Amino acid sequence: MKHVFLLLVLTTLNAASDRVVPREGTEWCNIWMPNANKHGLPRVLLIGDSVTQGYGPDVEKALAGKAYVARLATSRCVGDPVLHAELSAVLGAESFDVIHFNNSLHGIGAVSEKEYAEFLPQMLAHIRQLAPKAKLIWATCTPSHVNGKFEQLAPNNANVTERNRIATELMKKECIPVDDLYALTLPHPEWCSDGLHYKPEGKAAQGAQVAAEVAKLLPKAK
Template sequence: MLARLVCLLVLSCTVFAAAVRAEQARSPYAPVTDDPALPRILIIGDSISIGYTLGVRDLLKGKANVHRPPTNCGPTTRGLEQLDAWLGTGNWDVIHFNWGLHDLKHCDDEGVLVAVGEGHQQVPVDQYSKNLEQLVLRLQRTGAVLIWRNTTPVPEGAKGRVPADVPLFNQAALAIMQKHGIPTQDMYSSVLPRMEQLMLPKDVHYNENGYQQLAKTVAAIIEEQLAGRE
């Protein structure tokens, strides 16, 4: 009887460990083993991009190696500090990137999200523009095709962010992208009329269907840019 219990315990532990490994392998942060015959894609962005990374990876399976930094890329200030590490030493064919939601959010002196009026905007739009300009110049040095994904809508009632700030930041970013000839994926306009269907209530994040829809649009524009290189 005791031997049977031990066997069951060992089997349970083995199954659990296998499930954990499978879950880790499905993480957006999981390392990607490149197929050298396929182009290399890098997705840079905050939690919105984390939410669609796996979907993009699935949709481009057999077509591209889809990577992302193993972190939330946060505001432009974090980008300036860590972009070189995220880019690494390899070559990239396409880089799909965004900063914005963490720049326009309101936080306290510790960087913690707070209600509007209780703190300060993490990166005001003028400084955001300057930071983004520097980031674009660094990204251009990679020689990759660049795709800017603009900042997604903020629903009414979402803590620490003002919905009307998003178009201001997107307009600032658009001016930079037009200056450098970088295409913009206008995810803001795509999501705006479907916020109730795609997003969580009073939250900048998305439901499962929402992330699936975002992934489809990201995969499509990456494929379009890859086709343009052929």
Template sequence: MKTLPLGLLLALAPFAQSAEADPAAKPAERVTVTAKAKAPNTVMLPILDVAGLPRVLLIGDSISIGYTLPVRKLLAGKANVHRIPTNGGPTKNGTANLTKWLGDGKWDVIHFNFGLHDLRHMDDGSRQVEPADYERNLRSLVADLKKTGAKLIFATTTPVPEGKLTPPRTFGDVATYNEIALKVMKENGVAIDDLNTAVAPEIAKLQNPHDVHYNAAGYEVLAQAVVKALQKELGK
């Protein structure tokens, strides 16, 4: 057997020691990183009523989510402004969930909108809710809303920008759906809050690029229109 030179043995000694298992050493512990739970959207949280103030309920999709807090701020001390705890989506979602959204409390004014989700195109090219079904669903919703005894306000569906959207999606004709809604509301004596007209003149400045949603200035314009409509009904 050949013997390694002493110098080489001394040089290799530290590496040999580090390779030996330390019987006292503990196995490496697996570190588990737990993702923090997503904080709830404050817009969706229930509010406490101020005694003596009228109760208002906002029903609608993500557009209404965007103007809820500005409306609540503008009507602070004048009305208790509630909203449904979710994105209202299309009319078929409304007919399925309206009873739950209304709850057991008394409402003085209910401001509602359905339309943008209804006219959205699905993968097969059809709209999520076709015009005839949209009208039928609206009539059902209005009939149930009238049973609450609250004053009702329907908000028209806001514009969809031209061109490609981010995320990619396409929509049917907003005007067609608004015409259907206006007919139903007129026949039922429901007040109109024409949000479409409120933002249309300066839509390029108020809407996020390539999106149906709005920037802060846009939601402020929408909130002002909603508040004006609410105050008109609250003052009657």
């Protein structure tokens, strides 16, 4: 299995080696895998970015005793072969019953919406290939506000809404439920801590909604 896993990662990287991938000033990845030595509850994986990393602990607390909640938070955007390698690393290490995933905010300004519409199905196909038994939930991206003037949406929020539209149409076609975190967060600029991230009350509200949506798909405890 280890040889197959490594071959899959290398194949994924080589497939896009001829494409120049835009890089941010700092790229990062955070993997959190609690209760890795336990097997009594269903496993949930949250895939996303720093917003996901923010509400992740609230989801973990809300589902305590019901599921083990892991997360993969990354700066890599769709179309980046490193994202597929990171997915391979996590999904190759453990099996998950429910995967709640999102990707969009990173890559705005580097990946066009046309490219996003091309690359997002590739991410979905990769997840399905590595976790064919997992139930999937897509999360819309949260709004982009003007830092310091949170009642105002940033100009690039138009990119956010277009990507949410593209993703929602794809998930509807693929019969994957959508957790609309954009609609939850938009009326509450007071939750913002900067243009993209959230205060504890915002994280708690997002975490509560994510936990509720995930709970609908949880199997009975093993």
